[in-house]
Every structure is written in structure tokens, then in C-alpha cells.
Amino acid sequence: MKQLEIKHIQKLLKESIGDKTYIHCLGVMDTAIKLASKYNYDTDKAALTGLIHDCGKLKNNEEILKTAQKTGIIQDDIMANNINLLHAPLGAFIAENTYGIKDEEILQAVRYHTTGRTNMTLLDKIIYLSDYIEPNRCFSGVEEIRELAYKDIDKALLIAIEDTIMYVIENKLLLHNDTVNARNHLMINLVKNRR
Numbered sequence: 001m002k003q004l005e006i007k008h009i010q011k012l013l014k015e016s017i018g019d020k021t022y023i024h025c026l027g028v029m030d031t032a033i034k035l036a037s038k039y040n041y042d043t044d045k046a047a048l049t050g051l052i053h054d055c056g057k058l059k060n061n062e063e064i065l066k067t068a069q070k071t072g073i074i075q076d077d078i079m080a081n082n083i084n085l086l087h088a089p090l091g092a093f094i095a096e097n098t099y100g101i102k103d104e105e106i107l108q109a110v111r112y113h114t115t116g117r118t119n120m121t122l123l124d125k126i127i128y129l130s131d132y133i134e135p136n137r138c139f140s141g142v143e144e145i146r147e148l149a150y151k152d153i154d155k156a157l158l159i160a161i162e163d164t165i166m167y168v169i170e171n172k173l174l175l176h177n178d179t180v181n182a183r184n185h186l187m188i189n190l191v192k193n194r195r
């Protein structure tokens with residue numbers, strides 16, 4: 001199928017995720033554009049990915065679980081037992097099969113926007129961080145990460161991932177291997193670059 005027009009994607013997105021998540025997506029889109037222009041990445045691609053990154057966040061958990069089971073996107077036990085993680089691979093599925101997005105880089109950034117992964121692409125990093133620091137986010141320390149994001153994307157990303165790991169542990173949630181891999185890979189590279 002051909003990729004839907006952006007107006008059509010916006011309409012479907014708003015209907016399926018609801019107003020609150022849609023507003024969050026607009027915030028992620030704005031931040032993704034800013035980070036993309038700072039780090040010389042395609043701003044149109046970053047904007048589209050930011051807009052749709054949560055397209056798998058259907059209005060209730062039952063619907064997410066039902067659709068995830070139907071589409072066969074649950075690939076491991078950690079995903080199967082942590083509903084918070086499911087909307088990301090589900091989103092990649094919806095982006096491809098409902099919106100007709102073919103760009104593998106965009107689909108991967110949607111797929112890994114919650115867990116991160118080893119060797120993240122620049123688009124993965126932009127979306128993960130934009131999701132964390134978009135203007136509607138408000139938690140102690142967010143301003144520091146916002147500032148750092150425009151100075152050193154890898155350092156900002158490392159803090160965001162480590163905060164997420166700590167949140168997951170404190171709340172007794174399952175920690176996905178991809179998040180551990182994302183953190184270790186970033187640390188190895190940061191140490192290498194310091195030498």
C-alpha cells in the first residue's frame with residue numbers, strides 16, 4: 001500500500017490514541033524537529049516519526065493486548081508480561097500496515113522508542129529523547145536533560161535510559177534486555193570517546 005497523506009495519518013492517529021496522547025505526540029514531533037536540525041538529521045523524517053511514535057498506544061490496555069496478540073508482535077516473555085512495552089512494536093506494525101509507512105528507519109525508531117536498543121541510530125536517539133523531554137513532560141531534572149540534549153545527545157540519552165532503568169526497578173517492573181544493551185553500548189562508546 002501507498003503511504004497515507006499526512007492529514008489522513010493525523011486523523012486516524014487522533015481517533016485511535018485519544019486527545020491526551022495526541023497532544024504528547026505533537027510535543028514529541030516539535031522536539032524531534034529541533035533535535036534533528038541540531039544534529040543535521042532529516043527534519044521531515046524526524047517530524048513524522050515523532051508524530052506517530054505512540055500510534056500503538058490504543059485507548060485501553062485490553063485493546064493493546066488483544067491487537068498485539070492478533071498481530072503476533074509479542075516476541076518475548078518480557079514483552080508479554082509488561083503491557084507498557086507492547087505499544088512500541090504494535091506501533092511499528094500499525095505504522096507499516098495502516099499508515100503505509102515503508103521507511104525501515106522510521107519503523108525501527110517507533111519499535112524501539114520505549115526500550116532503546118544496542119547501537120541506536122540517530123533517529124532512534126532523537127525519538128527516545130524527544131519522548132522523554134517534550135514540553136509537556138514535567139519531572140525534577142527534566143530541564144537539565146533538555147539542555148544537555150542539545151549539547152551532547154549521547155550523554156543526555158544515557159541519563160534518560162538510566163533514569164528509566166531505575167524507575168523500572170523501583171516500580172518492580174520487568175526490565176527489557178534491549179534497555180540494558182542500549183545503556184551498555186552508550187557507556188562503552190562514551191568511554192572510548194574520552195580516550
Ligand SMILES: [Fe+2]
Nearest residue numbers: 053054113114
Ligand atoms: Fe511510547
Ligand SMILES: [Fe+2]
Nearest residue numbers: 024053054131
Ligand atoms: Fe511517547
